[in-house]
Amino acid sequence: MREEDKLRLDNQTCFAVYACAKEITKLYQPVLKTLGLTYTQYIAMLALWERDGVSVKELGERLYLDSGTLTPLLKKLESQGLLTRVRDAADERQLLIKLTERGIALKARALEVPELAFCRTGVDVELLMSVRSQMNELMAALQPTMDR
């Protein structure tokens, strides 16, 4: 690549992914508003609908978020009656997150979210699946660097 092109914004994959992530979040926002959730709260609920009764640490590993982000977010979801935060009796360091009836029930209303978010866009499913596949590939390539 020519030296003067190296820093062109249009040549930065990092910027393309960064900008795209923000646009997608904006796409979800109005749909999630009907559920009373922000985007980050939504992905936390997605993880919990798959498996709850987990610690903050385990949830954070799944979501790539730390306690600095999760602690206030989970307190908010608790105040909305969607989950409970209880210390693990077997290990008081850990806080176990359990969905309430209401938290479990919200899943039914969330089933339509992905379709509703993209329904007014011209994005076809093939592109979305291809993007997801490439993001996973990129993540896999980036993750090992954490250990070095």
Added chain:
Amino acid sequence: MREEDKLRLDNQTCFAVYACAKEITKLYQPVLKTLGLTYTQYIAMLALWERDGVSVKELGERLYLDSGTLTPLLKKLESQGLLTRVRDAADERQLLIKLTERGIALKARALEVPELAFCRTGVDVELLMSVRSQMNELMAALQPTMDR
């Protein structure tokens, strides 16, 4: 797709892009630290190295950021002596952003940033280019929805 798979975290393209964007930012952070820049400050400088003397609005359109984010960020870069913020004499509503000598000079040191960020990862250039291409395609499909 089976109903119970619709909300699986691993099936959400939105989450894949969201998580990937954060990991990439983390990859850049230590490299950018040597330049005294955060990631968002870096992309702002990238845009300005291509073209400066622009308004906050124009810069924001390029970066997909609004004045709520840019105003404090540009004030910080100004305080670091990298740019100046001057009202446009022809239209006092606009604020023109101009790089200083120091801001222009920083570009030379930034030339190695993209390579340094990825150099210790197993990511090959083909994947990066393919990802960028797909992100652009996805962005193009998402953007028209803003007008409706």
Added chain:
DNA sequence: ATAAATTAAATTGTATGCAATTTAAATCGA
């Protein structure tokens, strides 16, 4: 057994990110 090391959350501090509002300047329209 117990001091040292480790671990999990919470807290603190800084930096976004954006919706909504405000302020000031420029443009529009009757």
Added chain:
DNA sequence: TCGATTTAAATTGCATACAATTTAATTTAT
């Protein structure tokens, strides 16, 4: 022309996001 509308930044308020530190509980090592 001059009040109404529009526009550009700045401001406000809320919600992340994460590094670094702190606190409390557990585990390790001697």
